[in-house]
Amino acid sequence: MSEPQAAMRAAPQSLITRLRNRRLTQEMIVALAAILLFVFFSLVLDNFLSPGNIVTLVRNVAVLGMLSLGMAIVVIGRGVDLSLVAVMAVSLTLSVVLANKGYPFVTALLCGLMLVIAVAVAMGFLIAYVEIPAIFATLAMSAIVYGLGRGVIADLDVNNLPDGLDWFVFLGRGSFLKIPLPIWLFAMSSVLIYLFLRLTGLGRFIYAIGDNISTARIAGIPVRPMIVLQYILSGLMAFLAGTVTAASIASMNMRIVNSTMIYDVLLVVILGGVGLSGGRGSVRNVLVGTILIGLLLNGMTIMDISYTVQNLVKSTVLLGALIVDALLNPRDEQTSQQGDI
Incomplete structure (x- = not known):
């Protein structure tokens, strides 16, 4: 057999070998599940493909995705941020309240942004310097922020935007090239965070800290300031x-803090494949998880499934995702050992 003929036969065999050895990743499985779920809902639910429902789905997915991007940054650095929804609601409530009191709306927005940064720096300091576990520090800060919002900033849970802010409302209700602006904002923030994590030294520092914080310290990475930076970025995404x-509903409802939205964010991040062990994950994982959870929530709402049953379904999926994450991404060498009693 000549060498060209042997090469032609070897090429298909090597391709087949690569295909056989290739394993389905969690990200690929979730993407496939999202496609199947979309097809199923399109065939079963009459109103699923209606323009109104698609717009609602897209807007909800955008907000959920932005929060999940913020959570992903922290989780990659081996942390967690349970204050995201509280920070989101109270910071914008502060802006709306100040605007209703006569302050220029841009100034009111800047005040809300300053509150976000102050809360993020406080959380980062408690976690990085006082060394309080992230889950407890962020949970406590969430309660403090909500109490501040409900007891000091506003007398009402729902606060409406003042009149004459059409430019601001356009951010939530407008569209560009027939695509809702929230999707454009979500897409741009996804690109920026992807570039930050993958192409900058600070982004690589976050991965290094999440992978092994002791090694990161030995390598000279400023671990504590980087942890504070993670929570600032997370807070900015919440804002x-x-x-x-x-902008979408011309108001801000602080009752959302008491909803299960923070669990939806965790579900997106973990189900998408961002490992809780830290140092693993990307924006692509967030996008896949956001689409799947957005479809699931929208489909259950159209099917008029009760809120309690929806929470049961989401909790079950979250528990399953946590189990898969624990098996795929053990937190350290000890937890990855098998056969221990």
């Missing part, structure tokens, strides 16, 4: 999500 929410 952007709150801006889109307030």
